[in-house]
Amino acid sequence: MTVATTTEATRARLTVDLGAVVANWRSLCALHPSGAVAGVVKADGYGLGAASVGRALLAAGCEHFFVAHLEEGLALRDALGLGPMIAVLNGFPPGAEADAALLPVLNGLGNVRAWTAAARADGRVRDVLLHLDTGMARLGLPPEELVQVAAEPGLLDGLQLRYLMTHLACAEDPANPLNAAQAARFAAACAALPAAPRSFSNSSGLFLGGLAASDLARPGCALYGINPTPGRPNPMRPVVRLDAPVLQVREVPAGATVGYGASWTAPRPSRIATVAVGYADGYLRSLSGRGMARDGAGRPVPLVGRISMDLITFDVTDHPAIRTGDFLELIGPGNTPDEVAARAGTIGYEVLTSLGHRYARHWLPA
Ligand SMILES: *Cc1c(COP(=O)(O)O)cnc(C)c1O
Numbered sequence: 001m002t003v004a005t006t007t008e009a010t011r012a013r014l015t016v017d018l019g020a021v022v023a024n025w026r027s028l029c030a031l032h033p034s035g036a037v038a039g040v041v042k043a044d045g046y047g048l049g050a051a052s053v054g055r056a057l058l059a060a061g062c063e064h065f066f067v068a069h070l071e072e073g074l075a076l077r078d079a080l081g082l083g084p085m086i087a088v089l090n091g092f093p094p095g096a097e098a099d100a101a102l103l104p105v106l107n108g109l110g111n112v113r114a115w116t117a118a119a120r121a122d123g124r125v126r127d128v129l130l131h132l133d134t135g136m137a138r139l140g141l142p143p144e145e146l147v148q149v150a151a152e153p154g155l156l157d158g159l160q161l162r163y164l165m166t167h168l169a170c171a172e173d174p175a176n177p178l179n180a181a182q183a184a185r186f187a188a189a190c191a192a193l194p195a196a197p198r199s200f201s202n203s204s205g206l207f208l209g210g211l212a213a214s215d216l217a218r219p220g221c222a223l224y225g226i227n228p229t230p231g232r233p234n235p236m237r238p239v240v241r242l243d244a245p246v247l248q249v250r251e252v253p254a255g256a257t258v259g260y261g262a263s264w265t266a267p268r269p270s271r272i273a274t275v276a277v278g279y280a281d282g283y284l285r286s287l288s289g290r291g292m293a294r295d296g297a298g299r300p301v302p303l304v305g306r307i308s309m310d311l312i313t314f315d316v317t318d319h320p321a322i323r324t325g326d327f328l329e330l331i332g333p334g335n336t337p338d339e340v341a342a343r344a345g346t347i348g349y350e351v352l353t354s355l356g357h358r359y360a361r362h363w364l365p366a
Pocket residue numbers: 040042089167201202203204218219220221222
């Protein structure tokens with residue numbers, strides 16, 4: 001008999017299936033025969049571990065990675081070695097140690113000028129990605145800056161354009177006319193620039209058919225099992241499980257209230273299971289009174305009362321077998337990040353990137 005340590009019995013377990021991440025990447029590759037498929041691993045691999053996810057994808061043949069921040073890029077370079085391309089979506093200034101190890105995404109004319117100046121100063125050509133804004137109005141050269149690039153000969157001197165890229169605003173809604181409009185604007189913008197490979201599609205874009213073809217797709221969420229086709233069955237394999245232990249089970253009489261604000265009143269004599277996860281672990285407080293877990297048999301167990309920092313409470317009156325030490329599934333195949341998000345009033349991306357740092361994390365090998 002093995003005796004669980006106190007730590008094991010009181011700590012929630014987060015399990016990341018790297019085999020599922022790789023399977024998801026391969027199925028996205030099959031959807032994108034026109035070009036390569038990168039791995040977007042910003043925000044620590046959408047909360048699931050950029051180094052672990054990155055190594056699994058690299059071993060599967062993925063040669064392009066995207067992060068948001070310089071520091072994320074440096075950490076990923078350490079994890080992956082010198083081989084793959086690592087591009088930094090938010091850009092970074094030339095001259096940093098990262099200059100040689102990472103590729104900046106240039107998001108405006110100011111970025112372009114800074115990098116050409118650096119190339120002119122030391123005579124070394126810089127590999128960059130150039131981001132064109134075709135409808136997000138967030139980052140990327142807007143149309144008027146593009147006109148200026150075309151009008152000012154030599155503005156791109158010293159830069160090797162590894163990819164021209166743009167980003168879709170509404171790809172998860174295939175009926176939205178902005179998808180085709182962005183594709184057309186991107187094609188026109190690229191035609192006004194020196195020829196270079198193109199990078200167009202995020203996860204959902206890969207499900208838009210021929211419209212999304214480019215030399216390099218940039219999926220993130222679909223790798224991690226989030227449904228890139230909302231409203232239709234999820235074509236991706238689930239990646240994440242979160243199982244949390246019951247610390248105590250108590251009987252309360254009808255009329256008793258549970259938790260902060262006494263927001264839930266037992267309508268009958270009830271059994272309340274207290275579970276070791278809270279909003280400090282990224283279990284969103286908006287799930288108060290609306291969350292759901294699954295018991296060992298996959299049956300739904302309703303969350304009652306408010307989410308505390310470190311604890312949540314479930315009504316297990318109809319689950320007489322549940323005992324202290326049992327684990328409830330908070331995220332898993334029967335309680336997907338998208339379903340948790342819908343109950344919390346947010347999107348699966350936020351559920352994953354909020355996952356906290358107190359879980360015992362396990363990565364199932366690819
Ligand atoms: C986050 C991001 C992606 C990945 O988007 P998903 O919807 O997660 O597939 C791709 N490109 C850019 C510029 C991004 O910011």
